[in-house]
Amino acid sequence: MKLLDRNGLKADVYRRMSEGQFDGPGIVSLAELADGAQPAAGKLGLAIENTANVRDVERHFDSVTLIVIHFPSFGDGRGFTLARRLRRAGFGGTLRASGPLIPDQFAFALACGFDEVELPEGQIERQPVEQWRGALTAFSAPYQQGYRRPRTILEERRRNAPEAAR
Amino acid sequence: MTAASLPPPPAILIANDLLDGDVVFRKSDGWTRDPRAAFIAYTSDETQALALVAREAEARREVVEASIVDVDIRDGAPAPRHFRERFKTLGPSVRPDLGKQAQFPDYARAAGA
Amino acid sequence: MYRYDEFDERFVRERVAQFRDQVQRRIDGALTEEEFRPLRLQNGLYLQLHAYMLRIAVPYGVLSSRQLRALATIADRYDRGYGHFTTRQNLQFNWPKLRDAPDILELLADVQMHTIQTSGNCIRNTTADQFAGVAADEIEDPRPVAELIRQWSSLHPEFAFLPRKFKIAVNGATEDRAVLKAHDVAVRIIRHAETGETGYQILAGGGLGRTPMIGKIVVDFAPKGHLLSHLEAVMRVYNAQGRRDNKYKARIKILVHEIGLPEFKARIAAELEAEGPSFRQEEVDELARIATFFARKEYETLAPHSRPYERARAANRDFAQWADTALFAHKADGYAIVTVSLKPIGGPPGDMTSDQMRAFADLADRYSLGELRVSHAQNLVLPHVKKDDLFALWRALGEHGLSTANVGLITDIIACPGLDYCALATARSIPIAQAIAQRFADPARQHDIGPLNIKISGCINACGHHHVGHIGILGLEKSGRESYQITLGGDASWNAAIGELLGPGLTADETPAAIERLVDFYLAHRLSGETFIETVKRLGAGAFKGAFAGVSRHEAA
Ligand code: SF4
Numbered sequence: 001m002k003l004l005d006r007n008g009l010k011a012d013v014y015r016r017m018s019e020g021q022f023d024g025p026g027i028v029s030l031a032e033l034a035d036g037a038q039p040a041a042g043k044l045g046l047a048i049e050n051t052a053n054v055r056d057v058e059r060h061f062d063s064v065t066l067i068v069i070h071f072p073s074f075g076d077g078r079g080f081t082l083a084r085r086l087r088r089a090g091f092g093g094t095l096r097a098s099g100p101l102i103p104d105q106f107a108f109a110l111a112c113g114f115d116e117v118e119l120p121e122g123q124i125e126r127q128p129v130e131q132w133r134g135a136l137t138a139f140s141a142p143y144q145q146g147y148r149r150p151r152t153i154l155e156e157r158r159r160n161a162p163e164a165a166r
Numbered sequence: 167m168t169a170a171s172l173p174p175p176p177a178i179l180i181a182n183d184l185l186d187g188d189v190v191f192r193k194s195d196g197w198t199r200d201p202r203a204a205f206i207a208y209t210s211d212e213t214q215a216l217a218l219v220a221r222e223a224e225a226r227r228e229v230v231e232a233s234i235v236d237v238d239i240r241d242g243a244p245a246p247r248h249f250r251e252r253f254k255t256l257g258p259s260v261r262p263d264l265g266k267q268a269q270f271p272d273y274a275r276a277a278g279a
Numbered sequence: 280m281y282r283y284d285e286f287d288e289r290f291v292r293e294r295v296a297q298f299r300d301q302v303q304r305r306i307d308g309a310l311t312e313e314e315f316r317p318l319r320l321q322n323g324l325y326l327q328l329h330a331y332m333l334r335i336a337v338p339y340g341v342l343s344s345r346q347l348r349a350l351a352t353i354a355d356r357y358d359r360g361y362g363h364f365t366t367r368q369n370l371q372f373n374w375p376k377l378r379d380a381p382d383i384l385e386l387l388a389d390v391q392m393h394t395i396q397t398s399g400n401c402i403r404n405t406t407a408d409q410f411a412g413v414a415a416d417e418i419e420d421p422r423p424v425a426e427l428i429r430q431w432s433s434l435h436p437e438f439a440f441l442p443r444k445f446k447i448a449v450n451g452a453t454e455d456r457a458v459l460k461a462h463d464v465a466v467r468i469i470r471h472a473e474t475g476e477t478g479y480q481i482l483a484g485g486g487l488g489r490t491p492m493i494g495k496i497v498v499d500f501a502p503k504g505h506l507l508s509h510l511e512a513v514m515r516v517y518n519a520q521g522r523r524d525n526k527y528k529a530r531i532k533i534l535v536h537e538i539g540l541p542e543f544k545a546r547i548a549a550e551l552e553a554e555g556p557s558f559r560q561e562e563v564d565e566l567a568r569i570a571t572f573f574a575r576k577e578y579e580t581l582a583p584h585s586r587p588y589e590r591a592r593a594a595n596r597d598f599a600q601w602a603d604t605a606l607f608a609h610k611a612d613g614y615a616i617v618t619v620s621l622k623p624i625g626g627p628p629g630d631m632t633s634d635q636m637r638a639f640a641d642l643a644d645r646y647s648l649g650e651l652r653v654s655h656a657q658n659l660v661l662p663h664v665k666k667d668d669l670f671a672l673w674r675a676l677g678e679h680g681l682s683t684a685n686v687g688l689i690t691d692i693i694a695c696p697g698l699d700y701c702a703l704a705t706a707r708s709i710p711i712a713q714a715i716a717q718r719f720a721d722p723a724r725q726h727d728i729g730p731l732n733i734k735i736s737g738c739i740n741a742c743g744h745h746h747v748g749h750i751g752i753l754g755l756e757k758s759g760r761e762s763y764q765i766t767l768g769g770d771a772s773w774n775a776a777i778g779e780l781l782g783p784g785l786t787a788d789e790t791p792a793a794i795e796r797l798v799d800f801y802l803a804h805r806l807s808g809e810t811f812i813e814t815v816k817r818l819g820a821g822a823f824k825g826a827f828a829g830v831s832r833h834e835a836a
Contacts, residue, residue: 076440077400077437080518082519084437108437112437126309127310131309138293138300139434140289143434146511153430158561184306185378187375188329249760261699264374
């Protein structure tokens with residue numbers, strides 16, 4: 001697995017609970033969390049499916065530092081809506097998309113509230129980091145308001161409009 | 167395509183060229199736009215070999231939509247047995263001036279419906 | 280019409296560059312075909328039977344003469360000299376090459392056009408009333424709202440990978456000319472019953488294809504400034520909960536149907552509440568900015584009646600017959616809206632050659648302020664024609680094979696490309712349309728039969744809207760042959776209805792005869808002044824079954 005954010009590849013400090021006993025930050029599922037699973041020390045990550053209910057996840061906002069949303073395929077866009085809803089519900093930690101996303105979706109993922117993408121083995125070899133970074137600058141500004149993006153076309157228009165028209 | 171889903175011989179391999187989209191046929195070596203030059207598999211071993219060629223050619227990004235199609239031999243030319251693939255090897259029936267039927271009128275006469 | 284500002288322009292140029300890069304990555308192997316397919320589809324590029332096909336967006340059906348000329352240039356340079364107008368007001372080229380597609384997009388961008396989201400599991404090109412802004416029965420021009428939706432839906436970060444395609448239509452007139460109830464979502468501009476203010480009624484859950492459904496009202500009245508928040512709520516509920524396990528159950532209509540209208544409305548309400556206040560000032564401001572592009576044209580002050588037009592009518596029967604079908608009431612005195620049939624007898628419905636495009640562009644300049652429209656019925660519209668000019672226009676159209684007097688009549692057939700082009704087709708549609716048109720070619724007979732919509736699809740995807748045709752024809756494959764199912768009583772208007780299946784499938788040869796029997800039955804049983812669909816509704820489709828039975832020589836009825 002390779003992890004990357006808007007700056008490029010990064011080391012994954014978390015390990016999956018299913019990988020066995022370990023020290024340091026760990027990722028657990030909702031079921032494991034219900035069973036009282038706890039990493040030996042440090043930060044806690046929560047892995048959820050893209051069908052998870054916001055209310056079930058919300059309860060753990062204070063105790064988790066990372067939420068991992070699983071993308072079963074890149075064409076399954078449910079994760080984008082779930083991310084948007086988790087941010088709306090107030091999650092302030094790290095949000096990770098895990099699955100075979102493609103570079104052309106990177107900007108969408110970040111806009112919906114994700115911070116990082118975890119790719120399956122072999123994909124980054126085919127789609128190197130430059131392609132992911134390049135995808136973030138493909139568009140200067142988008143149309144939609146209300147997503148995590150530095151500026152929108154509407155804002156640019158407003159700035160451009162003559163004073164009288166404001 | 168699994169061996170089980172392969173049509174019975176005689177059969178040919180049809181695909182679309184990745185960059186052009188044109189309908190292409192596998193000949194013994196490489197691809198051709200001329201249906202008369204298509205390699206015809208007469209045994210199921212040959213059909214299976216064609217299926218392997220199809221997978222490799224897709225992986226090499228030469229073609230897309232590669233499929234093995236069973237044919238009748240009419241005047242020595244392969245005519246797909248199913249009407250869908252027959253249109254694919256001929257061109258739009260409403261525009262006889264376009265497609266393979268215009269390019270290869272001999273073939274169209276032999277293989278047409 | 281709308282003109283791009285520097286930001287729209289930049290956006291479309293960046294989209295072209297992005298697609299050029301995507302094609303390159305496909306060629307060098309960074310993208311697999313599975314990864315590339317949705318990307319090319321979201322740029323309107325399909326792989327058909329014989330070649331790629333490029334679908335160009337004609338946002339809400341509005342085109343300028345300059346844009347039409349650019350399309351003609353593309354048809355000549357990169358295609359085979361013709362294009363095909365679709366039921367979604369788009370234009371398709373049937374022979375482009377993948378390697379040329381980025382250059383074609385560049386040419387389109389030069390005239391402020393694109394192919395964004397004309398396919399794929401995303402929000403498609405927004406359609407609207409082809410008479411928008413000029414129809415006498417209009418409450419409010421739907422084009423500003425349609426343009427607002429076009430921008431909002433373009434590369435929406437959250438809704439680019441939906442369970443399935445998503446079609447939105449907008450209408451602002453009392454008559455529904457946009458087939459609202461056949462859309463995933465429809466926006467109807469209405470006047471509030473008490474306050475009189477205009478706002479939006481929102482329908483959802485319509486759609487044809489397998490399991491056709493009629494859209495239902497999900498929001499009774501959303502005031503101005505509340506539209507996009509409501510649309511986002513609908514989209515979010517659908518994106519999260521629409522089915523993804525079965526392609527044929529993935530449209531929003533199935534979600535609405537399975538959970539029921541009250542539950543669907545409750546989920547929208549919950550979503551709206553979670554999001555906070557639904558009013559957005561920026562929507563009001565943006566709509567006002569867009570609306571300035573659609574200000575009323577500078578029409579000349581003319582008398583409502585035109586003497587030259589009346590004289591020409593009286594003197595020329597062919598002209599009068601054409602005018603009877605082609606004209607629609609314009610909101611400005613002395614003007615008419617002219618529908619130009621792209622259904623010459625025996626021609627493929629909706630096809631236009633590059634020469635015709637250029638000639639038509641010239642006529643639009645001369646007679647219609649340089650503007651034209653595309654209708655969902657695959658015809659073109661000249662929206663601003665002086666009645667005084669109608670006769671001259673008709674003559675000029677005739678020189679280019681564009682004066683067929685059949686708009687709304689039995690030979691004005693909607694047909695999808697079917698198996699002559701489409702890789703998904705199970706049977707051909709165009710030859711069926713041609714054969715029916717030839718059988719009913721006599722203009723006097725057509726006019727006697729009166730309004731009648733035949734709609735043909737080459738597979739269950741229903742691009743030809745066959746379910747809502749007065750007579751619908753669906754091409755299927757049966758035992759290795761093409762087979763055609765006939766439905767009766769469909770209706771694409773605000774009284775939308777799904778047609779009823781009449782019997783077993785027919786062969787291509789039998790189909791025109793079967794249609795003729797249905798028509799003869801209508802002629803024998805109609806009351807004075809009754810249209811075909813009115814007779815069908817009065818007698819019920821069942822009454823026609825007797826007329827239909829016995830046509831098939833191949834199968835028992
Ligand atoms: S209805 Fe079917 S055959 Fe016709 S265009 Fe649509 S997908 Fe193709």
